Amino acid sequence: MVATSGTDNAAARLVNSPMGYPGETTSTNGVSPYVASTRVPDVTELDLNWHVARNVGESGRRVRECLRRANFEVYFPLIRELRPAPKRQLSHAQRAIGLPLMREVLAPLFPRYLFIRFSRRDRRWRDIFATLGLVGLLCDDRVPAPRPFPDAIIRTLQANEVDGALPGSMPVRELTFRIGELVRISDGPLAVHNGIVERLPDCRLGELDQSAKSKLLVALFGRRTMVELPLAAIEKL
Numbered sequence: 001m002v003a004t005s006g007t008d009n010a011a012a013r014l015v016n017s018p019m020g021y022p023g024e025t026t027s028t029n030g031v032s033p034y035v036a037s038t039r040v041p042d043v044t045e046l047d048l049n050w051h052v053a054r055n056v057g058e059s060g061r062r063v064r065e066c067l068r069r070a071n072f073e074v075y076f077p078l079i080r081e082l083r084p085a086p087k088r089q090l091s092h093a094q095r096a097i098g099l100p101l102m103r104e105v106l107a108p109l110f111p112r113y114l115f116i117r118f119s120r121r122d123r124r125w126r127d128i129f130a131t132l133g134l135v136g137l138l139c140d141d142r143v144p145a146p147r148p149f150p151d152a153i154i155r156t157l158q159a160n161e162v163d164g165a166l167p168g169s170m171p172v173r174e175l176t177f178r179i180g181e182l183v184r185i186s187d188g189p190l191a192v193h194n195g196i197v198e199r200l201p202d203c204r205l206g207e208l209d210q211s212a213k214s215k216l217l218v219a220l221f222g223r224r225t226m227v228e229l230p231l232a233a234i235e236k237l
Contacts (some may be wrong), residue, residue: 047094047119049148050075052138053129055112063113064130070128073117077109077157080206081168106165109205115154120146147186150236172208173200183216187233193218194237198226 055063064074118125129137140147146182156175160166166175177183181197195216203212212231217224 013158032168035109043119043121047121048073048117049119050115050117050151050154051146052149053114053116053134054136055114056133056135060112060114061208066132067116070124072125072128074116075115075154075158076224077115077161078106078165079109080104080106080162081167091163107168109166115149152236166205168205170205172203172205172212172231175205176200177214177234177236183231183234183235184219184237185229187218188229190218190220190229191210195227195234197234201231216223 036122060076064076067074137146138149139145153176157166160170160175177200179197179200182194183197185191185193195218197214198217199215201208201212201214202216213228214227214231215226216234216236218227219225
C-alpha cells in the first residue's frame with residue numbers, strides 16, 4: 001500500500017467526488033463531468049480576473065494540475081538563478097578548489113503562492129478551492145471577497161520569461177511600476193488613497209522579499225507627503 005498525503009487525498013476527492021457528490025461517474029480523462037464542465041453560461045471573458053491564492057506547500061504541483069483539469073487558468077511564476085551547489089554534491093577535486101561551484105536552479109518567485117484566473121460568478125470556486133486545501137485568497141479589506149490582481153502585472157511577468165522562467169538577475173523595477181506612475185494604495189491605513197511613485201526597490205528579482213519598499217508621494221491633509229510602503233501594498237489604477 002502506498003501512503004498518500006493530504007493533498008493527494010484532496011485531489012482524489014476533487015476528481016472523483018467533487019462538491020460532495022460521492023459516486024459520481026468520471027469522464028474518460030479521469031475528471032468528474034461536473035468539474036470538467038465549462039464555466040457557468042453567464043460568465044464571459046470580461047468576468048475573469050486573476051487572484052492570489054496561498055497554497056499549503058511551496059510548489060503545489062498537484063493542486064495546479066487539478067485546477068487546470070477543472071478549467072481554471074493557473075500561473076506559478078519561476079525564476080532562474082545561480083546558487084552555490086551543496087558540498088555533498090561536489091567531487092573531491094571540486095571541493096579542493098575552495099571556490100563555490102554555482103549551478104543554475106529554478107525556484108518559485110513567490111513560494112506558497114499562485115495566481116488563479118476565475119470569475120466569482122463561477123459558483124464552483126469556493127468548494128473546489130476548499131477541497132484542494134488552498135488556505136486563503138488575497139481579499140479586499142473593505143469587502144469580504146477576493147481582490148482581483150492586475151492583469152497587466154501577470155502579462156508583464158509572462159512576457160519577460162525566458163524558456164519558462166524569469167531571469168533572477170532582472171531588476172525588480174522592470175517588472176512592477178514606473179517612476180512617476182499614479183498608483184492606488186491597496187493595504188494598510190492609507191488604503192484607497194492614490195500616490196505617485198517616487199522610488200522603487202533597487203534590487204534584483206532573485207533578492208525580492210518583504211523588506212522591498214517603494215516610496216510614494218501621497219496627498220494628506222492638503223499637502224503632499226512622502227510615504228514608504230511595501231510593493232505588495234500598492235496596485236495599478
